[in-house]
Amino acid sequence: MNKEEMVDIIKCPHCKHKMDYDPYLDVCDMSGEFDMDCEKCKKTFNVNFYSMFYFTTKKLEGVE
Structure with missing residues (x-):
């Protein structure tokens, strides 16, 4: 599966309606x-x- 196919929708294989x-x-x-x-x-x-x-991460302010 390529990046363009990875979307959060269902696409009809007949008419391509999303x-x-x-x-x-x-x-x-x-x-x-x-x-x-x-x-x-x-x-x-x-x-x-x-x-x-x-998953993404980010530092919390003031935490060492």
Whole structure:
């Protein structure tokens, strides 16, 4: 998967319409798959997902 494909949306493989994923995932879901219908073209497709975490750090002021 290249950097351009790594986005927080679901893109219909039929018409390329972009949709939100929140309504399809439960709070604790880390990976899985489901079928969904495109909001635009109404065609059904399969979604396979996994979660990734990104961490950043920064110094706290006044802490040595």
